[in-house]
Every structure is written in C-alpha cells, then in structure tokens.
Amino acid sequence: MNLKQLSDMLALSQTTVSRALNGYPEVSEETRRRVADAAKRHGYRPNPSARRLATGKAGMIGYVMPTGAAVDIDPHFVEFLSGLGDYARGHELDLVLSPADADEEETTYRRVVANKQVDAVYVSSPRPADRRVSLLNQLGIPFIVHGRSEGLDFDYAFLDIDNEAAFHDAARLLVQLGHTRVALINGDLGETFAILRERGARRALAASGLALAPERMRSAAMTEENGFRAATSLLQGDAPPTAILCSSLIMALGVVRAIRDLGLSIPGDVSVIAHDDVFPWLKPENFSVPLTTTRSSIRAAGQRIAERLAAKISGLESDPRGEVWPVDLVVRGSIAGAKS
The missing domain is CATH 1.10.260.40 (lambda repressor-like DNA-binding domains)
Known part of the structure; x- marks a missing residue:
C-alpha cells in the first residue's frame, strides 16, 4: 500500500x-x-526518500558508537538500545549507528550533521564538561544526553537517574545498620554517573562522621571480572569492609563470587548493595542471597529518550529540559547489622 x-x-x-x-x-x-x-x-x-522530500525529515535518530579494541559490548547499552527500539519501532523511526574510534567521535558528529543523515542524536556515557555536548549545541541539531555532564555553561536536554541520592540512601542504610567500614566498587570515574554515586556515598558517611577511605574504593569498567578482582583486593586488605556498595548487578556477580571464594558469607560477614538496571536475564532476587538494590530501568530510559527525540523532531519539545528520575531502594536479604 x-x-x-x-x-x-x-x-x-x-x-x-x-x-x-x-x-x-x-x-x-x-x-x-x-x-x-x-x-x-x-x-x-513510508519510503524514506519520499518522506524526506515531503517533510524535510529523515525519520532517523543518530548515535555515534565508540568502537575499537578497547571497547567491549556493554550489556547496559544493549538493554538501553532495546528500550529505544521499542519506542522507535512503533513510531516510524529508525536508528542510525555511526561507528567511530574514541578520538574521531567529534569528526563523526560533524559528518553526520553536515550530511543531514539524521533528524536528532543522543549522547551516552557523558563526562564532565563533555566536548560532544558542546559540539552538538554549536551544530544546532536536536539532541538529548543520557546522563548529565557537569561544568557546561549552557542548558541542554538530558535524561538521568538520581545517582547521587541513590547511593546516598544506600550508604545511609548501611550506616544505620552499624557499618563503619563501607567500600565502594564503582564504574569509570571519568563518567559523571560514577562521580555522582561516589559523591552520594561520601555525603551519607560524612553525616555520621565517617569517611569513604581511598583504600576502600575501586573503579573500573562494570564487568563481572572487575567486580571479582575489586572485591578480592578489598576483602584481603587490612581492616576489610563489612559492607560493599556496587555500581552494577553485573559487577555484583563477581563480588558474590569473591566473597564465596574467600570463605565469607552474605550478609553474615559482608553486606552488599548493588545498582539494578532491571535486566530481564539477571534478577537480584535470583542471586544465592537476594540482593538489596538501588533500582531504575535502563530500558525505560531508552524508551523515554526515543519519545523525547521524536518530540524534538516534530517540534513538540524545543526547550533544553533536564529530567531526573528518582531511584528505588529495594531491601532484600543481602544486608544485615554489622558484627560488633
């Protein structure tokens, strides 16, 4: 037809x-x-060429995807992309992925915008004073950031979860349970989400006169192996933590393995709280000890970003509005009072 x-x-x-x-x-x-x-x-x-002629729109959302030997396929990104696709599929939108080495991202954005390949783009994994956000603001193409970039002198559209409040509330709960040696296994500290999570944990501990000691902090890409190595080094050190905050369920797989391999128990020896992006294939309640989590669906975030990009393309949204989602704290069996 x-x-x-x-x-x-x-x-x-x-x-x-x-x-x-x-x-x-x-x-x-x-x-x-x-x-x-x-x-x-x-x-x-609609025929894409005819649609462009009739409306001046390509019906395309763009994403510049980092590639190269140092880039792993991130399950968080896959889940986010699934949510974006859920919305796009039902609203006659397509997604264009433009691969680029890390040092060529800005050049790729310029090419994508100059060629009018897409109507809008989104940016993921923002860093402080992110140059990609500044560039897109200069180029004038509609865009939205998944996360936030601090240190910019202009407003821009973004969708983020309240990472700082999530890890503040989690750390505060551990303090209320009597834990004074709390460790944080975080994501890449070059990215804003990890900075905010550390800030939230520090603030909660400081309110009780405690500190997030450097020797109780680890930061790495959020993989199972990195979680295992981080937890092993923390628990084998002097004055090991009695509680661990972990930035992802995927890392938590490694944390749980390390605790088990060291002959320790959850929550008897170590309480654990992890962040849950609501993966359908990895559920905190299915861990050997159900994990207490800070929870926010990354798939729902993908759907919302696609919805807002569609609104930007059609002219329904034009203001550079930030949107911050609250995060649930779900208490399960992986936490208990600290041993006296």
Missing part, C-alpha cells in the same frame, strides 16, 4: 497522513492514532 492508497482509504489528504505519521503537532491525537493504526494494519511504511 502506498501513501495515496492509505490516504484514500482514510478519506484524508496525503499531507495530513504524512504529517500524522511523522508526529507533527498540528495533527490531532485522534487522527494520529487512526492513521497509525491503519498503517500498521495494512503494512504501510
């Missing part, structure tokens, strides 16, 4: 149908739903 046939069937102009499919604000929600339902029912998909 082509656009004319779909328009004739709905008794609407081709312009109205095209605008409804591309999210233009002047089309009513009722008409938009009617057109979308008919398009889905009859298998209609």
Whole structure:
C-alpha cells in the first residue's frame, strides 16, 4: 500500500497522513492514532526518500558508537538500545549507528550533521564538561544526553537517574545498620554517573562522621571480572569492609563470587548493595542471597529518550529540559547489622 492508497482509504489528504505519521503537532491525537493504526494494519511504511522530500525529515535518530579494541559490548547499552527500539519501532523511526574510534567521535558528529543523515542524536556515557555536548549545541541539531555532564555553561536536554541520592540512601542504610567500614566498587570515574554515586556515598558517611577511605574504593569498567578482582583486593586488605556498595548487578556477580571464594558469607560477614538496571536475564532476587538494590530501568530510559527525540523532531519539545528520575531502594536479604 502506498501513501495515496492509505490516504484514500482514510478519506484524508496525503499531507495530513504524512504529517500524522511523522508526529507533527498540528495533527490531532485522534487522527494520529487512526492513521497509525491503519498503517500498521495494512503494512504501510513510508519510503524514506519520499518522506524526506515531503517533510524535510529523515525519520532517523543518530548515535555515534565508540568502537575499537578497547571497547567491549556493554550489556547496559544493549538493554538501553532495546528500550529505544521499542519506542522507535512503533513510531516510524529508525536508528542510525555511526561507528567511530574514541578520538574521531567529534569528526563523526560533524559528518553526520553536515550530511543531514539524521533528524536528532543522543549522547551516552557523558563526562564532565563533555566536548560532544558542546559540539552538538554549536551544530544546532536536536539532541538529548543520557546522563548529565557537569561544568557546561549552557542548558541542554538530558535524561538521568538520581545517582547521587541513590547511593546516598544506600550508604545511609548501611550506616544505620552499624557499618563503619563501607567500600565502594564503582564504574569509570571519568563518567559523571560514577562521580555522582561516589559523591552520594561520601555525603551519607560524612553525616555520621565517617569517611569513604581511598583504600576502600575501586573503579573500573562494570564487568563481572572487575567486580571479582575489586572485591578480592578489598576483602584481603587490612581492616576489610563489612559492607560493599556496587555500581552494577553485573559487577555484583563477581563480588558474590569473591566473597564465596574467600570463605565469607552474605550478609553474615559482608553486606552488599548493588545498582539494578532491571535486566530481564539477571534478577537480584535470583542471586544465592537476594540482593538489596538501588533500582531504575535502563530500558525505560531508552524508551523515554526515543519519545523525547521524536518530540524534538516534530517540534513538540524545543526547550533544553533536564529530567531526573528518582531511584528505588529495594531491601532484600543481602544486608544485615554489622558484627560488633
């Protein structure tokens, strides 16, 4: 079915149908739903070239994806991408991935924008004063950041979870349980989320006159092996921690393995709290001891970012608005009072 046939069937102009499919604000929600339902029912998909000619829009969301020998496939990214795809699939949007070495990201962004390949882009894993965010702001393309970049002198659109409050609340709970030797196994401290998580834990400990000692901190890519190595070194050191805060469930797999291999128990010897991005294939309640977690769905974040990018493309959202989601603290069996 082509656009004319779909328009004739709905008794609407081709312009109205095209605008409804591309999210233009002047089309009513009722008409938009009617057109979308008919398009889905009859298998209609707009021709990309025709859509660009008719609307000036490509119907594409862009992402510059870091590649190279030092870049691993991150399960967090895959889950986020699944959420973004869930929304894009139902709203006639496609995703364009542009691979780039770490030192060529800015060049790739310039090329993508200059070639008008995409209508909007998103940025992930932001760092303080992130040059990618500054560049996109200068280039004038609609964009949104998954996370936040501190140290910029302009407002920009972002979606983030409240990492600082999440790890503040988790550390405070451990202090309330009598733990004075709390360790933090964090993600890459070059990224803002990890900085905020450390800040939250420090603030909670300081409120009780405690400190997050340097010897009780580890930072690395969030893999199972890094979690194992970090926990092993912490627990074999002098005055080992009685509680560990961990920045991901994937790292927590290694933490639990290290505790078991050292002949220790959870929570008898070590209490553990991890961050849970709500993976369907890795659930905290299915650990040998159900894990207490700070919880926020990264898949839902992907869906929301796609929704906001679609709104930016259609003109429904134009302000550089930040959005911060609260994080749940879910208490399970992996924490207990500190041994006296």
